[in-house]
Amino acid sequence: xxxxxxxxxxxxxxxxxxxxxxxxxxxxxxxxxxxxxxxxxxxxxxxxxxxxxxxxxxxxxxxxxxxxxxxxxxxxxxxxxxxxxxxxxxxxxxxxxxxxxxxxxxxxxxxxxxxxxxxxxxxxxxxxxx
Amino acid sequence: xxxxxxxxxxxxxxxxxxxxxxxxxxxxxxxxxxxxxxxxxxxxxxxxxxxxxxxxxxxxxxxxxxxxxxxxxxxxxxxxxxxxxxxxxxxxxxxxxxxxxxxxxxxxxxxxxxxxxxxxxxxxxxxxxx
DNA sequence: GTGTTATTGAATTTGAATTATCATTAGTGT
DNA sequence: ACACTAATGATAATTCAAATTCAATAACAC
Numbered sequence: 140x141x142x143x144x145x146x147x148x149x150x151x152x153x154x155x156x157x158x159x160x161x162x163x164x165x166x167x168x169x170x171x172x173x174x175x176x177x178x179x180x181x182x183x184x185x186x187x188x189x190x191x192x193x194x195x196x197x198x199x200x201x202x203x204x205x206x207x208x209x210x211x212x213x214x215x216x217x218x219x220x221x222x223x224x225x226x227x228x229x230x231x232x233x234x235x236x237x238x239x240x241x242x243x244x245x246x247x248x249x250x251x252x253x254x255x256x257x258x259x260x261x262x263x264x265x266x267x268x269x
Numbered sequence: 270x271x272x273x274x275x276x277x278x279x280x281x282x283x284x285x286x287x288x289x290x291x292x293x294x295x296x297x298x299x300x301x302x303x304x305x306x307x308x309x310x311x312x313x314x315x316x317x318x319x320x321x322x323x324x325x326x327x328x329x330x331x332x333x334x335x336x337x338x339x340x341x342x343x344x345x346x347x348x349x350x351x352x353x354x355x356x357x358x359x360x361x362x363x364x365x366x367x368x369x370x371x372x373x374x375x376x377x378x379x380x381x382x383x384x385x386x387x388x389x390x391x392x393x394x395x396x397x398x399x
Numbered sequence: 400g401t402g403t404t405a406t407t408g409a410a411t412t413t414g415a416a417t418t419a420t421c422a423t424t425a426g427t428g429t
Numbered sequence: 430a431c432a433c434t435a436a437t438g439a440t441a442a443t444t445c446a447a448a449t450t451c452a453a454t455a456a457c458a459c
Contacts, residue, residue, distance in 0.1 A: 143405095145405075145406070146405080147404095147405060147406065147455090147456050147457075148456075148457095149405090149406060149407075149455080149456070150455090151406080151407070152406090168446085168447085181408075182407090182408090183407065183408045183409065184408095184409095184447095185407080185408070185409080185410090185447090185448080185449085186406080186407055186408070188446090188447060188448075189406080189407085189448090190406095192447095192448095204336035204337035205336060206334035206335060206336045206385060206387075207334035207340065209445085209446060209447095210337065210446095221373070223373075223375065223376075223379065226382065232376065232379075234373055234374070234375070234376075235374065236373075236374070238369050238370065238371055238372075238373045239368050239369070239386075240368065240370040240371075241368055241370075242368075243351075243353075243364055243366075243368045243386075243388050244364070244365065244366065245353065245364070245388070245390065246353075246362065246364075246393065247393065248392075248393025248396060248397070249353065249362075249390055249391065249392055249393055249396075250390045250391040250396060251388060251389075251390045252356065252389050252390040252391070253388075253389040253390070254386065254387060254388045254389065255336060255386070255387045255389070256369075256373075256384065256385070256386050256387075257336075257384060257385045257386075257387075258373050258375070258381060258383075258384045259381075259382050259383045259384065259385070260375065260379055260380045260381045260382040260383070261379065261380040261382070262378075262379055263376065263377065263378025263379055266378060266379075266380060267378070273435095275435075275436065276435080277425085277426050277427075277435060277436065278426075278427095279425080279426070279435090279436060279437075280425095281436080281437070282436090298416085298417085311438075312437090312438090313437065313438045313439065313440095314417095314438095315417090315418080315419090315437080315438070315439080315440090316436080316437055316438070318416095318417065318418075319418090319436080319437085320436095322418095339415085339416065339417090
């Protein structure tokens with residue numbers, strides 16, 4: 140992919156930004172496509188990938204790596220938090236705060252730089268529709 | 270992939286089991302290949318995949334989903350623990366215990382079933398060789 | 400409005416991880 | 430040892446996310 144930031148304000152890029160703001164949870168490229176198509180009928184998935192890459196580069200989005208699934212993206216600049224994934228519909232949601240009370244004990248010679256925490260379960264929508 | 274458990278005791282399967290026992294950390298299929306080849310010179314990567322699938326099915330191995338990387342596998346039946354991934358060499362290591370003190374607070378209507386915790390940093394080998 | 404050129408859409412291609420194919424090899428019960 | 434057939438090895442095929450291609454379109458500076 141070209142690594143340059145896309146500078147023009149296109150309807151598509153605006154629709155993609157709106158999709159992330161409206162969802163208020165980490166979205167996969169496919170989910171971002173569905174969200175963006177609410178504003179622009181025929182956005183291409185390629186445009187989604189291009190603009191996500193651009194928005195990540197300009198630090199408007201950050202990447203959320205999900206174990207065993209494709210990456211999600213969320214609006215950048217939020218406070219330290221972690222994520223919840225519904226084991227039924229695979230949507231990812233934001234969790235407030237952090238349950239880590241103490242620095243994890245690492246083996247001798249290991250250095251800590253960061254941590255990620257994932258909670259699994261059923262989201263409200265899936266619980267209601269079952 | 271065929272879903273049947275492989276029941277015969279082949280040199281290759283034994284070598285694969287030995288690789289996991291010796292490593293004592295979650296291995297990727299590629300890592301398992303390298304480990305198994307210490308006992309059997311020309312194991313095929315296809316055999317690694319077949320036997321890992323079989324060993325997972327017979328619950329001798331469990332899958333470790335790693336954010337942003339391919340799955341690792343570890344010997345099953347261990348106590349609750351989490352994992353460390355070296356950001357330099359990408360190896361995954363086992364961490365003793367669990368730093369989660371309190372159940373995470375979930376949004377209204379969400380149900381908890383499990384959690385995963387990943388610590389990132391530099392492993393001892395990489396710290397020494399830098 | 401016009402011209403320039405970045406961006407898009409649609410389809411194709413890539414790359415990697417994993418799975419399938421099939422002839423050959425080797426476990427296993429007898 | 431023999432027969433049966435599961436497992437292997439080597440490679441091809443598949444999958445799927447992500448990147449690329451290129452002609453058509455549309456931002457934006459003037």
